[in-house]
Amino acid sequence: MLDFEPFWLSFKLASIVTLILFFIAVPVAWWLSATRCRCKPFIEAVVSLPIVLPPSVLGFYILYALSYNAPLGAFFDEVFGIKLVFNFTGLVIASCFYSFPFMVQPLQGGFESLNKNMLEASYIAGKSKFQTLVRVALPNIKPALLSAIIITFAHTVGEFGVVLMVGGSIPGETKVASVAIYEMVEIMDYSQAHIYSGIMLVMSFVVLLGVYLFNARYKRTIGVGV
Numbered sequence: 001m002l003d004f005e006p007f008w009l010s011f012k013l014a015s016i017v018t019l020i021l022f023f024i025a026v027p028v029a030w031w032l033s034a035t036r037c038r039c040k041p042f043i044e045a046v047v048s049l050p051i052v053l054p055p056s057v058l059g060f061y062i063l064y065a066l067s068y069n070a071p072l073g074a075f076f077d078e079v080f081g082i083k084l085v086f087n088f089t090g091l092v093i094a095s096c097f098y099s100f101p102f103m104v105q106p107l108q109g110g111f112e113s114l115n116k117n118m119l120e121a122s123y124i125a126g127k128s129k130f131q132t133l134v135r136v137a138l139p140n141i142k143p144a145l146l147s148a149i150i151i152t153f154a155h156t157v158g159e160f161g162v163v164l165m166v167g168g169s170i171p172g173e174t175k176v177a178s179v180a181i182y183e184m185v186e187i188m189d190y191s192q193a194h195i196y197s198g199i200m201l202v203m204s205f206v207v208l209l210g211v212y213l214f215n216a217r218y219k220r221t222i223g224v225g226v
Contacts, residue, residue, distance in 0.1 A: 002192075002195060003180075005171070005172060005175075006175055006176055006177040006179070006180040006196075007177050007199070009088075009172075009173075009174075009175065009176045009177075010156075010157045010176040010177040010178070011157065013088070013091055013092065013095060013156060013157075013163075013176060014095075014152075014153045014154075014156035014157045015153070016092055017092060017095040017096055017099055017152070017153075017156045018099075018103075018149055018152045018153045018156065020092070020096055021096055021099060021100060021103040021152055022103065022148075022149065024096075024100070024103075025100065025103035025104045025107055025148070026107060026133070026138070027133075028047070028104055029103075029104045029105075029107035029108040029110075029111055030107075030111055030133055030137065032044065032047075032104070032108050033108050033111035033112045034111070047100065047101050047104050047105075048101045048105070049101075050097060050098050050099075050100060050101055051101050051102075054161070055098070055159075055160065055161025055162045055165070056161050056165060058097065058098060058161075058162055059094065059161055059162040059163075059164070059165025059166055060165060062093070062094045062097060062162065062165070062166055063085060063094075063165050063166050066084035066085050066090055066093065066094075066166065067084075067085050068083070072084070073085065085166060085167075086166075086167055086168050086170065086173075086174065087167070087170075087173055087174065088167070088173055088174060090166045090167055090174075091163050091166060091167045091174055091176070093166075094162050094163065094165075094166040094167070095156050095159060095162065095163065097162075098155075098156075098159060098162045099152050099155050099156050099159075102148070102151050102152045102155045103148045103149075103151075103152045104148075105148075106144045106145075106147045106148035106151065107141070107144055107145065107148045109144055110141030110143070110144025110145065110148075111137060111141060111144075113141070113144075114137060114140060114141065118136060118140070119132055119136065119137070122135075122136045142218060143214065143215045143218050143219075146211060146214055146215075147211050147215070150207055150208075150210065150211050151211070153207070154203075154204055154207045154208070157176075157177070157178075157200075157203070158178060158200065158204065159176070159178060160178040160179065160182065163176055163178065163179065164178075164179055164182070167179075169183060177196060177199075177200060178200075180196060181193050181196045181197055181200070184196065
């Protein structure tokens with residue numbers, strides 16, 4: 001019988017991470033798109049590091065930082081009684097680090113493509129930077145915004161290395177779909193692994209197809225409007 005609990009955990013994790021990263025990444029991407037600070041390349045490199053860093057390396061450092069032996073992990077354990085490793089909370093924190101660039105980069109690209117005259121007009125009209133971001137910038141980068149949200153969600157659902165390092169495989173707590181597939185292959189239960197992998201494959205394709213269809217429709221709408 002097919003156990004849907006790993007998929008539920010994956011979708012729950014991806015939803016929470018996507019929501020958290022949206023509110024963190026929007027101001028970061030907004031600042032990166034406008035700043036002329038000399039440290040911008042350094043900050044962009046730090047933000048993009050999870051893309052090229054092996055998941056096992058990132059997972060190891062996150063695991064160490066959240067463990068009881070590290071100041072952060074010890075603080076949460078002693079003060080709040082919260083353990084940050086091998087539980088769902090740890091997965092959320094680790095996934096936020098791992099998926100952060102997938103939210104920031106599309107948003108930054110969208111902000112950089114905006115007509116600067118539009119932003120200047122907003123400032124001249126007396127709008128603050130926050131009001132300009134919310135009322136002018138975000139509504140005019142819908143394709144980038146949708147891409148950032150969808151890709152972050154899908155990327156988080158498909159995580160494996162980082163979540164396994166930080167969360168392990170605890171049924172109902174940290175055993176997400178990618179970890180479940182790994183365990184099925186380990187015990188050579190290929191029939192179940194095929195089913196789980198097929199579901200993940202179809203889901204990923206549908207998500208990407210939806211993004212591309214929306215972007216294509218949006219471009220046609222803009223073209224007609226012009």
